[in-house]
Amino acid sequence: MIRVAGLTKAYNKEKWALRGISFEVQEGEFFGFLGPNGAGKTTAIKILTGQLAPTGGEARVMGWEPWKELARVKPFIGVVPDQANLYERLTLQQNLELYCRLWGLDFKRIDEVLERVGLLKEKRTPVKALSRGMKQRALFARAVLHRPRILFLDEPTSGLDPVSADRIHRFLEELNREGMTIFLTSHNMQEVDRLCHRVAFLSQGIIAAVGAPGALKLEHSTQQVRVLVEGDDGALEEQVLALNGTESAEKIGDWMRRGRLRAIHSQEPSLAEIFIKVTGQELV
Amino acid sequence: MVRRILAIFIKETQDIATNFNVSILFALPLIFAVIFKRLGNAMDAPAIASTSVLLLAGMAGIYVPSMLVAEEREKRTLQVLMLSPATPAEVFIGKGLMTLVMTLLFALITYILAGVPAARIPVLLLFFALGVAACIPLGMIVGLFAPNVLSTGLVGMPLYLAFILLPPFTVFNETLKQVGRVLPTTHLYYVTIAEAGPGARASWLLETAGILLLMCAVACLLLTWVYRRRATALG
Ligand SMILES: Nc1ncnc2c1ncn2[C@@H]1O[C@H](COP(=O)(O)OP(=O)(O)OP(=O)(O)O)[C@@H](O)[C@H]1O
Ligand SMILES: [Mg+2]
Numbered sequence: 001m002i003r004v005a006g007l008t009k010a011y012n013k014e015k016w017a018l019r020g021i022s023f024e025v026q027e028g029e030f031f032g033f034l035g036p037n038g039a040g041k042t043t044a045i046k047i048l049t050g051q052l053a054p055t056g057g058e059a060r061v062m063g064w065e066p067w068k069e070l071a072r073v074k075p076f077i078g079v080v081p082d083q084a085n086l087y088e089r090l091t092l093q094q095n096l097e098l099y100c101r102l103w104g105l106d107f108k109r110i111d112e113v114l115e116r117v118g119l120l121k122e123k124r125t126p127v128k129a130l131s132r133g134m135k136q137r138a139l140f141a142r143a144v145l146h147r148p149r150i151l152f153l154d155e156p157t158s159g160l161d162p163v164s165a166d167r168i169h170r171f172l173e174e175l176n177r178e179g180m181t182i183f184l185t186s187h188n189m190q191e192v193d194r195l196c197h198r199v200a201f202l203s204q205g206i207i208a209a210v211g212a213p214g215a216l217k218l219e220h221s222t223q224q225v226r227v228l229v230e231g232d233d234g235a236l237e238e239q240v241l242a243l244n245g246t247e248s249a250e251k252i253g254d255w256m257r258r259g260r261l262r263a264i265h266s267q268e269p270s271l272a273e274i275f276i277k278v279t280g281q282e283l284v
Numbered sequence: 285m286v287r288r289i290l291a292i293f294i295k296e297t298q299d300i301a302t303n304f305n306v307s308i309l310f311a312l313p314l315i316f317a318v319i320f321k322r323l324g325n326a327m328d329a330p331a332i333a334s335t336s337v338l339l340l341a342g343m344a345g346i347y348v349p350s351m352l353v354a355e356e357r358e359k360r361t362l363q364v365l366m367l368s369p370a371t372p373a374e375v376f377i378g379k380g381l382m383t384l385v386m387t388l389l390f391a392l393i394t395y396i397l398a399g400v401p402a403a404r405i406p407v408l409l410l411f412f413a414l415g416v417a418a419c420i421p422l423g424m425i426v427g428l429f430a431p432n433v434l435s436t437g438l439v440g441m442p443l444y445l446a447f448i449l450l451p452p453f454t455v456f457n458e459t460l461k462q463v464g465r466v467l468p469t470t471h472l473y474y475v476t477i478a479e480a481g482p483g484a485r486a487s488w489l490l491e492t493a494g495i496l497l498l499m500c501a502v503a504c505l506l507l508t509w510v511y512r513r514r515a516t517a518l519g
Binding site for chain 1: 287288290291292294295298299302303359360361363364365366367368369370
């Protein structure tokens, strides 16, 4: 669905936003771009959605280069931009009517999408009177109106409270289950961890690592377990042991037989820790 | 194509109803017409009609499209439109059409208010449409250069002033006359004075219509050229 090879973008001679990134996204995949502010996430999305021409390299969406053949790509892509850009004075309904007319869709579709994002009641409300979370959901409604096959989302939950963010996460999971390919950028590692099948770590215009969150964690694991054991005096003690090996096996086996084991945690790093490890840079 | 132009047209119409900044620009010339009329015998029908129509073409015909375009850029709604099936041309035409229809409506009211003979109104409206159609693309160019809605007033100021103030003064000296000839509003102004009053020779009307049509074409080409050149700076 998406193929990127050696993609670069320079806004001007000194400012390289992307310094040669390569990755592929398969149909039906939920793909994440994780990176701090200024990493080049928005730049990548703009190139993939035909709003910006790259400086070098290749980027194809469904086989086409978006900035050259945008008209061909448009019907297949939906975009949730990094800032709310609805017509503020118009109502939600009027906003969506515009896009229905442009796409040649029946107005019935408006109720369908508003229902899905839970904004049916706000249909006749001017957009400027909606809350931030509602506006974000309205952007979703607009993005999926024409039933695109790939959805691009630029930090869709930044600035939202956990409840609103969770609502959006569930909506995205639902869309993905129905077969939509999703390309998401985020600087929130929990979000990426929860949602994405695969994630690319973007830092200063370079992809430092790509892989499934689970696989990345295993790869960078310290191969240790942390156990909580009850001693003879009843006090709890924490110990770190190797994940494999006879010594660990005997100790843990012994505690288990004597009913002393209270907790056992595998010590895999969080995505944020891996990010720092591979990029030398903090997220956010 | 027509469907998408219509879609933009409808959206713009819905929008100006709630946009005070823009609707005031349509209404102001009409308010002036009422005031001119109240002045009593000081101004006759041709004077009221020509002055009001000049204000309408200069204010609504240039300022409004510049604000519409600048706002789409400022609020980044243009980038969404570009991801829809709409082409830039369709967006501009839709916006222009709304401005044209609205100004025509207000021009009609102005003519009636000014006391122009009913039989002359169709011809006057035709010329008004031609004159405004030549102004609208220029307003849109202002909108492409203004970084936001607020600054359209400043960026476009020389244009608005010239288009509104110059036409009545072109009779005073040769330089002003030559400069005035390149402004569509000058032609609109003198056609209105003639047609709202004694009437004009058919040949002169035809010539003026031709000039305005040409200006309109040039303005559209200029807009296309500027848009193409600025397209990258707009993303
Ligand atoms: N129009 C522009 N002109 C010049 N430089 C730009 C422009 N847009 C972005 N940049 C620069 O390119 C780099 C990448 O920016 P980009 O917006 O892609 O980052 P991002 O990962 O989306 O960041 P954020 O999390 O803040 O949204 C930054 O250093 C930024 O300053
Ligand atoms: Mg960004």
